[in-house]
Amino acid sequence: METNRLQKNITENVWLWLVKIIAGLGIVIFLTIHFIVNHLVAPEGLLSYADILRYYSNPIVPIMEAGFLIFAVVHSLLGLRSIILDLNPSTKVMRFVNPLLIAVGSASIIYGLWLLLVLVQRASL
Amino acid sequence: MNDTIWTIELKIFRQRADAQRYFQTFQIEINPDEYVLDAIEKVWAFHDRSLTFRHACHHSTCGACGMLVNGIEKLTCITSIRSVTQNNGKLLIEPLRNFPVLSDLVVDTSSMFKALEEIGFNQVASLPSACLPYERKTLEHERSEYQRLVDCIECGMCISACPVSLTDSNYLGPAVLAAAHDASSQPLSNKILEIVDSRDGLWRCHNAFECSAVCPSNVEPGLRIMKMRQTVIAHRIKKLFSRG
Amino acid sequence: MNINKPSPSHLWRWFDPRDKSIGTIAFIINRLSAIGLTIYLFLHLAVLSKLVAGSQAYDDFLILAKSPAIKIGEMFVIAGGIIHGLNGIRITINSLGFLLKIQNGLLVGLMIIALAAIVYFAIRMFSGA
Numbered sequence: 001m002e003t004n005r006l007q008k009n010i011t012e013n014v015w016l017w018l019v020k021i022i023a024g025l026g027i028v029i030f031l032t033i034h035f036i037v038n039h040l041v042a043p044e045g046l047l048s049y050a051d052i053l054r055y056y057s058n059p060i061v062p063i064m065e066a067g068f069l070i071f072a073v074v075h076s077l078l079g080l081r082s083i084i085l086d087l088n089p090s091t092k093v094m095r096f097v098n099p100l101l102i103a104v105g106s107a108s109i110i111y112g113l114w115l116l117l118v119l120v121q122r123a124s125l
Numbered sequence: 126m127n128d129t130i131w132t133i134e135l136k137i138f139r140q141r142a143d144a145q146r147y148f149q150t151f152q153i154e155i156n157p158d159e160y161v162l163d164a165i166e167k168v169w170a171f172h173d174r175s176l177t178f179r180h181a182c183h184h185s186t187c188g189a190c191g192m193l194v195n196g197i198e199k200l201t202c203i204t205s206i207r208s209v210t211q212n213n214g215k216l217l218i219e220p221l222r223n224f225p226v227l228s229d230l231v232v233d234t235s236s237m238f239k240a241l242e243e244i245g246f247n248q249v250a251s252l253p254s255a256c257l258p259y260e261r262k263t264l265e266h267e268r269s270e271y272q273r274l275v276d277c278i279e280c281g282m283c284i285s286a287c288p289v290s291l292t293d294s295n296y297l298g299p300a301v302l303a304a305a306h307d308a309s310s311q312p313l314s315n316k317i318l319e320i321v322d323s324r325d326g327l328w329r330c331h332n333a334f335e336c337s338a339v340c341p342s343n344v345e346p347g348l349r350i351m352k353m354r355q356t357v358i359a360h361r362i363k364k365l366f367s368r369g
Numbered sequence: 370m371n372i373n374k375p376s377p378s379h380l381w382r383w384f385d386p387r388d389k390s391i392g393t394i395a396f397i398i399n400r401l402s403a404i405g406l407t408i409y410l411f412l413h414l415a416v417l418s419k420l421v422a423g424s425q426a427y428d429d430f431l432i433l434a435k436s437p438a439i440k441i442g443e444m445f446v447i448a449g450g451i452i453h454g455l456n457g458i459r460i461t462i463n464s465l466g467f468l469l470k471i472q473n474g475l476l477v478g479l480m481i482i483a484l485a486a487i488v489y490f491a492i493r494m495f496s497g498a
Contacts, residue, residue, distance in 0.1 A: 012324040013323060013328075014328060014357055015361075016328075018358065021457075021460075024461070025457075025461065028458065048427075048428055048431065049424035049427040049431075050424065052420065073410070076403075076410050077407075079403050079407065082329075085293070085329065086289055086296075086329070087377040087380060088293040088295055088376075088377055111414065112414060115417055115418070118420070196387060196388035220373060221373075222373060223373065223374075223375050224374075232373065288382075288383050290375055291375060291379045291383065292376065292379050292380050292383070294375040331396050332396070332459070332463055333393045334390065334472060334473075335390055338390040347469075348469045351464055351466055351469055352466050354465075354466070355464070355465055
């Protein structure tokens with residue numbers, strides 16, 4: 001431990017940790033629903049492109065998958081950040097890491113939602 | 126104590142300042158009911174007077190003699206030879222992890238003491254706040270006018286065992302966070318809240334509970350960190366809604 | 370050199386279970402599964418682009434996905450997900466101040482559930498069900 005630095009990093013508090021925990025619990029809940037819905041909607045599994053389109057024609061599926069996507073991306077990137085923090089990065093490094101993680105997270109969520117919309121659109125045809 | 130005498134081999138970590146580290150082996154005869162610290166003192170007394178190590182009270186009160194014994198944090202004054210080796214067996218003695226080595230088995234724990242001081246750690250506390258939450262249930266008189274010494278003996282073994290302290294010198298560590306819990310049994314002060322609810326504070330613990338496993342004094346730093354989390358989460362959420 | 374000071378270069382020691390308690394084993398598994406699942410998540414998102422490419426591209430990919438190597442890989446993902454999820458539940462429960470006196474037992478109990486779930490999924494997956 002370095003000395004005289006106990007109040008150095010007070011800009012960050014419980015909220016990021018809490019978001020990670022809530023997202024983690026969200027994943028557990030959505031994954032459970034995913035398995036149940038999957039079992040009910042497609043008991044034989046999603047074995048072809050046509051199966052997937054049929055699966056997405058059920059309105060609960062895209063909502064569930066969107067929630068799962070957002071929680072999974074948020075939880076994984078906050079977890080990655082937590083590992084990086086354990087390696088004692090300098091403030092300079094974190095100034096680079098934080099926007100990078102936000103950019104990767106935002107891009108992944110936008111890409112995933114776009115993918116979902118394409119599938120929903122094709123399923124409705 | 127019986128008259129049995131064991132022959133054991135001590136492999137001791139040696140290092141002066143930033144010089145090259147090495148291990149030196151000593152063979153000694155000792156009663157197995159004596160303690161690891163006694164064995165180290167025998168090495169110093171009869172084999173090598175240049176060996177340096179910290180010790181004072183010899184009854185687990187001062188916290189000076191924490192070391193790694195066969196890779197595990199032990200308070201050597203209360204760790205019997207019998208409990209860690211056998212006749213003709215070996216003992217690997219190393220300094221605590223995560224503190225700079227000053228000389229041989231002596232590490233520099235000053236950073237921990239400064240942090241403890243800064244957080245307002247007090248060796249004497251009111252009876253309810255000195256006890257763990259589950260111990261309070263057995264108190265006959267949970268009255269704040271009674272005081273006692275707190276359990277933490279500032280040995281630093283919890284910091285040595287912590288996986289986060291291994292890589293991050295900025296992490297407050299279990300001893301300091303447990304002390305914060307001890308000092309904050311009353312309503313949370315802004316000072317303590319700012320220190321523990323920070324990037325280097327409570328949220329960096331990954332629940333390995335290694336600190337509680339090695340603590341020789343039943344401080345349960347892991348439990349205290351979790352209790353402190355509970356308090357801070359409740360405080361922050363309450364504050365969020367009281368604003369609106 | 371003083372090797373005892375905390376340093377990021379000690380990160381390999383995170384994964385050294387020697388002389389450690391069960392909590393460290395949980396920490397190691399949690400960290401490894403976190404890294405594995407993060408890699409899988411982004412690989413999975415990349416692979417899903419095949420869906421946009423149309424039915425032929427995706428159905429071709431599904432044939433590849435049925436190969437034993439991919440199936441074993443998927444089994445690792447399922448196992449990692451179950452263990453990580455259940456350990457996360459332990460961390461949440463403990464962090465809210467509950468079941469702290471039995472946190473070791475809680476961990477063992479959840480890992481038994483994890484093992485049972487992994488065996489269930491493995492049987493389902495490899496029996497062709």
